[in-house]
Amino acid sequence: MTDLKSTDSDRPVARALRSSLLAQTPKVVRAGRVIALTGVVLPLLLIGGMKFTAVEIEALKPLISLTPWLAWMYPAFGEAGTSYVLGVVEIATALLLLASPWSAIAGIIGGAMASLTFLVTSSIMLAFPIWEATLGFPALGPAGQFLIKDIALLGVSLVVLGNSLARMDHVSE
Numbered sequence: 001m002t003d004l005k006s007t008d009s010d011r012p013v014a015r016a017l018r019s020s021l022l023a024q025t026p027k028v029v030r031a032g033r034v035i036a037l038t039g040v041v042l043p044l045l046l047i048g049g050m051k052f053t054a055v056e057i058e059a060l061k062p063l064i065s066l067t068p069w070l071a072w073m074y075p076a077f078g079e080a081g082t083s084y085v086l087g088v089v090e091i092a093t094a095l096l097l098l099a100s101p102w103s104a105i106a107g108i109i110g111g112a113m114a115s116l117t118f119l120v121t122s123s124i125m126l127a128f129p130i131w132e133a134t135l136g137f138p139a140l141g142p143a144g145q146f147l148i149k150d151i152a153l154l155g156v157s158l159v160v161l162g163n164s165l166a167r168m169d170h171v172s173e
Contacts, residue, residue, distance in 0.1 A: 036156045037097060040114060043153065044094035051087025063143070067127040070120070093117060100160055107164025114157035121150040
């Protein structure tokens with residue numbers, strides 16, 4: 001068995017490499033935050049905008065009508081109205097999230113709205129058939145493939161919410 005520990009002559013090189021890599025940490029964290037926020041904002045804006053089209057109104061029908069905790073929306077708003085309400089919420093959420101780097105309050109409201117949005121959409125997987133019928137678990141069918149991403153988006157939304165709440169402790173707006 002080979003000893004993988006560095007020798008005395010390797011230590012200054014390893015320390016320099018480690019120091020160089022650690023110096024990049026803030027840049028990586030900033031880039032990660034920008035990409036994560038973009039990864040939440042873009043789907044909200046794009047899919048939210050689609051909520052005003054006939055294609056999306058039709059696509060929502062099985063998702064909403066087969067989910068008991070969402071089905072109430074059709075009698076309350078109608079099929080098109082439900083889609084429009086969801087679109088307005090998604091676009092407003094995206095805009096608040098866009099403002100979140102500069103406003104902790106926008107981050108709290110947007111993070112909470114996004115968290116609720118993605119919690120609800122993730123919960124659809126509990127009521128709707130998400131597995132490929134011919135293959136079963138763990139093969140995702142089209143609905144599962146569409147919805148599974150919302151778990152990650154929920155996580156990012158909770159991070160935005162948590163960071164914004166922490167900022168309220170440190171910064172007054």
